[in-house]
Amino acid sequence: MAVPSTTLSRDTEAPTSLEARRQSAIAAAEQCIQILKQEFGAREVILFGSLRGDGPWHWESDESDLDLAIRGLSGKALGNAYLRLEKVVPPWLKLDLVDLDNVLPHIRDRILNLTPMPQNPYLALKVRIEGEIASIEHTLARLTALLSQAESIPEIALTPALASYISDFYNGCERICQRVAVVLDESLPQGKDWHQELLNQMAQPGGRDRPPLWPETLHQRLDDYRSFRQVERHRYNFELERDRVLELAQAIPALFDEMQTAIGQFNCWLLEHASDDYRRHCPPYNTPENGLVGTGSMGINFNPFCA
The missing domain is CATH 3.30.460.10 (Beta Polymerase, domain 2)
Known part of the structure; x- marks a missing residue:
């Protein structure tokens, strides 16, 4: 009907x-x-x-x-x-x-709501960031498999495929930035340059006294991937430079390790503020039910101060 x-x-x-x-x-x-x-x-x-x-x-x-x-x-x-x-x-x-x-x-x-989202906004943000990390890991696994077969794949197919995964990688990074900006900064950049401005925003302290998400050296390296994604979106595949694409693709695993270190530190800050907020509003706070004890999927201790 x-x-x-x-x-x-x-x-x-x-x-x-x-x-x-x-x-x-x-x-x-x-x-x-x-x-x-x-x-x-x-x-x-x-x-x-x-x-x-x-x-x-x-x-x-x-x-x-x-x-x-x-x-x-x-x-x-x-x-x-x-x-x-x-x-x-x-x-x-x-x-x-x-x-x-x-x-x-x-x-x-x-x-499906099989994994309830924490009510505490700091813990909820941490969960969402970890979800994006899991998606990036999935992309990285496919990229690594593709690189391992690079010598047997014709260049006409290899370069576009690698370029697509590079863009997917940065898309995940940008989604993490967006989540932090919405929840903590309560604002997203506007206008034609908002992608670059968002990345720059995450390299600076922000709302609720948050620390920078990305250290300056990491911020600069991620900007290379933002710039490449812009190029990949607006050029034909045959116009992409093979050597540059291969260089960026091969550098992603080490860059992702640096990202995980930075995010682990940022998650410690989230947990500290989540515990402070929980103590103020819902004591006792240090229980398995509220996610403040045990170990998370990234191996970060759920102790309120990451001790």
């Missing part, structure tokens, strides 16, 4: 207030869910992300997010559904459709 066209609307202009955007996005999500189930036969559609309340609702450089996880559609049907929903979703609202059966386990667990 098709959804009557008279029930569908598409606001072309973004509401001016954050709450108005959220309400408009929720209405669009309800329409999308109805279409996916009734027109395309999706077995299950789950709203997740910031619109569900998994994190702070915000718009990122004039783009808000509508995240839907879907079960029961083929890849072709999912593509057709995306084209259909583009006619419903307002142009200022970014739509992301995820095949629930083809995502990483930690992402699926979050979508």
Whole structure:
């Protein structure tokens, strides 16, 4: 049964207030869910992300997010559904459709609420950062496998593939920056240079007296990858320089080790402030239930002061 066209609307202009955007996005999500189930036969559609309340609702450089996880559609049907929903979703609202059966386990667990998100904002941010790290690790494993076969892969195929993984790597780094900026700084840069400004923002102290996320030397090296991603997005694959692509790809494992060290230190700061906040509002705080004892997935001690 098709959804009557008279029930569908598409606001072309973004509401001016954050709450108005959220309400408009929720209405669009309800329409999308109805279409996916009734027109395309999706077995299950789950709203997740910031619109569900998994994190702070915000718009990122004039783009808000509508995240839907879907079960029961083929890849072709999912593509057709995306084209259909583009006619419903307002142009200022970014739509992301995820095949629930083809995502990483930690992402699926979050979508299905199998792993509850901590209520403490510092702990929740730490969990989200670790989720991004897990996704980057997945990318790194594939990149490493590709590099190990580089001599047997024709250059015409190798360079574009490596370039794609390099961009994926920096996308993960940038998502970490975005999460920190939204939760702690409560602001994201705007305008055409916002990608560079966001990276620069993370190399400086920020909101709630947070320390820099990236040391200056790491910040400079990550800027090389931001710059390359910009080039990769706006050039044809055959225009990419093979040697430069190979150099950046081979340097990622060591760079990722440095990132993990920096993030481990940043997580210690998050845990310290989480424990202070928990002591103030919900004592006793040092229990397994609130995630302040034991060891995290990155091997960081959950002692409040990382002792």
